[in-house]
Amino acid sequence: MITPQSTFKSLSKPLKVTGGGNFTAILLENGELYVAGECTLVSREKTAGWCQIEGLFRDVACGWSHIIAVTCEQEVVTAGIGVKGELGLGSKNKTNQFERVLAVQSPGAQVFACFYNTYVQDGGKLYGWGSNTKCQVLSPKSKAVSCPALVYEGKISNVCVGKNSVCFVGDGLIRAQGAIAKYLPQMRSEPVLGEKLELRSMWTSITAFDHRNFRFFGPAGQMQDAITFCKQPPAYAVSCWGTGSEHGVMCCEDRVYCWGWGEHGNCGPTNATTAASLTSGINDQSNTKSGVNMVYITSHQEEVVSCFGGCATTWICIKKTGA
Structure with a gap:
């Protein structure tokens, strides 16, 4: 879909x-x-x-x-x-x-x-x-x-797991084991550590967010790093975010966005999507790779409380705020 x-x-x-x-x-x-x-x-x-x-x-x-x-x-x-x-x-x-x-x-x-x-x-x-x-x-x-x-x-926080890898903050230092470890020098050279640091893993990469900027570490052949080039919406407006297999999802105010590998419809319709497929909701395979793409706008009776990424799936959790 x-x-x-x-x-x-x-x-x-x-x-x-x-x-x-x-x-x-x-x-x-x-x-x-x-x-x-x-x-x-x-x-x-x-x-x-x-x-x-x-x-x-x-x-x-x-x-x-x-x-x-x-x-x-x-x-x-x-x-x-x-x-x-x-x-x-x-x-x-x-x-x-x-x-x-x-x-x-x-x-x-x-x-x-x-x-x-x-x-x-x-x-x-x-x-x-x-x-x-x-x-x-x-x-x-x-x-x-x-x-x-x-x-x-030791003192552990921000654990995230990808394909053949684990990344976490241990005693104030970003640590990585497995396939992602080759990006560890780059991760440690970036000024991403802090109390607000959040780490999320896709299968083959790490995305870091400090509530000011997104940073990406890993291969990005399917635009998995698109969020790092996006200036709109501003990062400070992000209320929740997550990563799936090779894509990301975030909510900013009343809108939800996705980016990355969207071959199965998990990044929503893109500009190339036909009107017929948009009406039916069936994926037409036009969104194999996606920049930061808006996938949902809440109504005045809705509030996004969380969002998650799965294996080629995107999940948006909505709270109904009115009758």
Whole structure:
């Protein structure tokens, strides 16, 4: 689709929308978790639409074929397919139900995943597992790390995970492991550190935002860096933003914009889009690469509360403010 379609409604605010290869998970403020698509938690019998997963959760993330979550009982659980160790269950590489990986101590523990890697931030400790062919978990490189391994210990913030890489701020310094590490000298040379720094990862790059400027580190063959050249809308007006597989999304006041790889309609209609496809909402493949492109304008009865990018998908969370 190239025009936004309503897909999920709830009285509770969506805290996070995260996508796997062919599925998506939505975590609500009340702890409820819903999934749609080809997810092993629900795909034993394929059903259309969203399915609620039993239990209450604090965080969730998706890899290519697996899902990881933190329960309200402070346990990290995982499910799906993990032939490269991304389940964290040792030699077990498939499960159709959530299984416990480890317990966490911090009430703010978070999980992160992309492709064949999983990471958990538990206070001052960052754990990781999965593919290790680029030393994204540990050195020296190996085929896989199939159980939780300590990646870093210290004051940690801004963790983000891409394909074969992890990037974070550790003890006041940007750190990177895996495929993205070759851009580390450039990241450290840019004046991006500060209390307002936010890091987001696409599959092969890092975008940094300090609420004044966007900076981009990585390959940009599909205009993934378009936001760094855009002067309108001004960066200070950004209320929320995110990145997907190889595209970005942000909200400025009453408008939502996307940029980057939009081949599947995830960056909305561009100037080349035909009137017929715009009317039907069906993607006509004219938006393979997209500059900063407006995809949504709120009505006077709407407010954008968050936006997220998934695997070739864009998610805009709207709060209805009037009848």
